Amino acid sequence: MDCVLKLASQNAVVIFSKSTCCMCHAIKRLFYEQGVSPMVYELDELLNGREIERALVRLGCSGPTLPAVFIGGKLVGSTKNLLTLHINGSLEKMLKDAGALWL
Template structure:
């Protein structure tokens, strides 16, 4: 869907969440915040086209529920498990630097 594509490239890190009180979404947004990354967070339940975007994300990720869904540099990275795996493997920070989300 064009809307997800457009929104996912508006900032270096974009997170689509069901709500801001979702524990998995909170984990991901807290991780990025702790790294000094100001991610754009889109709460699908507050968007009039949230259901359509959720279906698009489910198709892209091949899982339901599809959120949180994290995009870095306009590219779909995945959900919480993938982001945490990248972080623990030392690959997340270089990815963030390459996308211009971090400078240190």
């Protein structure tokens, strides 16, 4: 768990993803289209990817676990949470507060 928290705190936006997951792809696109360059960790390409995914579950990510998004070092959640924040306008403020968006 410490490894995940350390990785999540090193960039304004961190996404734990799988390269073959369509919802992970959609969430990454959401950030890219807003001009945000998240740090993305593709768990299916990392040797310790399964361990990281188990740590995400222990941190509170629930089914589906991925994508798991951290903004400003804090767990925001998965697809449903991100889309809700985007639709209600809260995501932009979070990104600005974390220093990931300057507009």
